[in-house]
Amino acid sequence: MRRAALPLALLVGLVAAAPALVPEAGRRSLDSVALRLLPPLSRVPMLVARDGSLVPMAGDPAAAPAPGRPFVVEHGEVVWLRGHGVARRPLGEFRLDEQGRPETTTRLFLAGTDSFGRDLAARLLAGLRLSVLIALGAVAGAAVLAGLAGLAGGLAGRAVDGVLSLAGDGLLSIPRIVLVMALALAVEPGPAVLALVLALTGWPAMARLVRVEVRRMRDADVALAARAAGASPLRVALVHVLPEAAATLAIAAGLRIAPTILLEASLSFLGAGVSPPAASLGTILAEGRDVLLDAWWVLTLPGIALVLFVLAVSRSVDRIQFASETR
Numbered sequence: 001m002r003r004a005a006l007p008l009a010l011l012v013g014l015v016a017a018a019p020a021l022v023p024e025a026g027r028r029s030l031d032s033v034a035l036r037l038l039p040p041l042s043r044v045p046m047l048v049a050r051d052g053s054l055v056p057m058a059g060d061p062a063a064a065p066a067p068g069r070p071f072v073v074e075h076g077e078v079v080w081l082r083g084h085g086v087a088r089r090p091l092g093e094f095r096l097d098e099q100g101r102p103e104t105t106t107r108l109f110l111a112g113t114d115s116f117g118r119d120l121a122a123r124l125l126a127g128l129r130l131s132v133l134i135a136l137g138a139v140a141g142a143a144v145l146a147g148l149a150g151l152a153g154g155l156a157g158r159a160v161d162g163v164l165s166l167a168g169d170g171l172l173s174i175p176r177i178v179l180v181m182a183l184a185l186a187v188e189p190g191p192a193v194l195a196l197v198l199a200l201t202g203w204p205a206m207a208r209l210v211r212v213e214v215r216r217m218r219d220a221d222v223a224l225a226a227r228a229a230g231a232s233p234l235r236v237a238l239v240h241v242l243p244e245a246a247a248t249l250a251i252a253a254g255l256r257i258a259p260t261i262l263l264e265a266s267l268s269f270l271g272a273g274v275s276p277p278a279a280s281l282g283t284i285l286a287e288g289r290d291v292l293l294d295a296w297w298v299l300t301l302p303g304i305a306l307v308l309f310v311l312a313v314s315r316s317v318d319r320i321q322f323a324s325e326t327r
Contacts, residue, residue: 029113029116029117029118030046030053030054030055030056030117031055031056031082031117032116032117033059033082033083033117034056034057034058034059034081034082034083034117035056035058035109035113035117035118036083036113036115036116036117037112037113037114037115037291037294037295037298038058038109038112038113038117039112039295039297040109040110040111040112040120040297040301041108041109041110041112042058042108042109042112042113043106043107043108043109044056044057044058044106044107044109045057045058045070045104045105045106046104046105046106046107047071047078047080047094047102047103047104048094048095048102048103048104048105049093049094049095050092050093050094050095054105054107055080055089055094056107057070057071057080057081057082058070058081058082058083059081059082059083059084059085060081060083060084061081063081063083063084063085063086064081064086065079065080065081065086071102071104073091073101073102076090076091077089077090077091078090078091078093078094078102109121111124111297111301112295112297112298112301114284114287114288114291114295114298115287115290115291115295115298120284120297120298120301120302123279123284124279124281124284124301124302124305126279127279127280127281127283127284127302128281128305128306128309130191130274130278130279130280131261131264131265131268131280131281131282132261132309133191133195134191134194134195134198134260134264134274134280135198135257135260135261135264136257137192137195137199138194138195138196138198138199138202138260138264139199139202139253139256139257139260140199140253141195141196141198141199141200141202142198142199142200142201142202142203142206142253142256143203143206143249143250143252143253145199145200145203145207146203146204146205146206146207146209146210146249146252146253147206147207147210147245147246147249149164149168149203149204149207149210149211150206150207150208150209150210150211150213150214150245150249151210151214151237151241151242151245152164153165153207153211153214154210154211154212154213154214154215154218154241154245155214155218155237155241161211164207167204168203168204168205168207168208169204171201171203171204172204172205176201176202176263177263177266177267179201180197180198180201180263180267180272181267181270181272183197183200183201184197184267184272184273185272190274190275191274191278191280194264194267194273194274198260198263198264202256202260205252206249206252206253206256209248209249209252210245210248210249210252213244213245213248214241214245216244217241217244217245218241251320251321254317254320254321255317255321257313257317258310258313258314258317261281261306261309261310261313262306262310264280264281264282265280265281265282265285265306266282267282268280268281268282268283268286269282269283269285269286270282270286271286281302281305281306284298284302285299285302285303285306288300288302
């Protein structure tokens with residue numbers, strides 16, 4: 001089972017670490033005018049300022065300061081292409097090469113840029129990480145609540161079981177996305193708040209599975225033998241009942257990671273989740289919706305990434321479930 005869980009752990013770990021490996025995590029643009037809505041695989045020449053910052057030279061070729069040249073030096077100033085016009089700065093503000101000309105470099109925008117000139121690939125990685133962290137936090141919180149509720153419902157009397165069942169049925173009777181939107185909009189939106197709201201609304205279904213498993217183990221021979229040997233109810237619950245219930249809960253929680261990622265993306269897309277400028281898959285998709293006809297990649301590429309990642313997570317969890325069933 002550990003071997004089956006390795007692909008999921010590697011996948012989540014890679015997503016969590018990937019934004020740290022990419023410069024400019026997508027939260028700000030080098031130049032929102034020059035870099036606005038560049039298509040995928042765009043190579044942009046850039047000037048190097050004295051402080052090491054980069055100044056992109058991109059825009060309408062017809063507005064270039066000289067035919068086929070993104071910049072020229074005239075009268076002690078550097079004039080470069082910027083959007084539909086040119087920009088000027090003193091020559092002394094840039095690093096110079098051995099010939100006394102401004103140093104230049106080139107940067108590749110693998111997935112293009114968005115309407116604010118931000119690197120879409122870097123922003124997509126940052127958004128994917130945030131969506132995954134929210135989903136993991138929400139599923140973990142829901143699993144804890146489900147474990148406590150299922151354990152209490154399975155071991156306590158009918159009164160406690162009835163109250164917990166009524167609370168769970170009440171939450172399940174309301175469409176979850178409607179309930180989460182109402183709760184999220186009632187408080188200040190943010191990643192932590194969204195994860196908490198998703199956890200508070202995601203435990204009932206898992207609690208039912210835990211409750212069934214707890215009741216099965218409560219009446220199993222090993223539990224009855226422990227009671228006959230004088231074991232306390234707490235020891236029976238912790239030693240004989242909880243381990244089996246925890247295995248069931250772990251599988252159930254794993255199966256809810258992918259749907260929770262989709263739910264978080266949907267909420268952020270609708271404006272009830274993570275708020276800009278924070279990068280979430282939902283916020284990136286919402287920004288791409290407004291420029292779909294002018295820049296297809298801003299919506300299409302994050303959508304493809306979301307589908308592929310959810311499929312990869314679902315496939316990995318299926319392998320874990322199959323391994324647990326064949327032990």
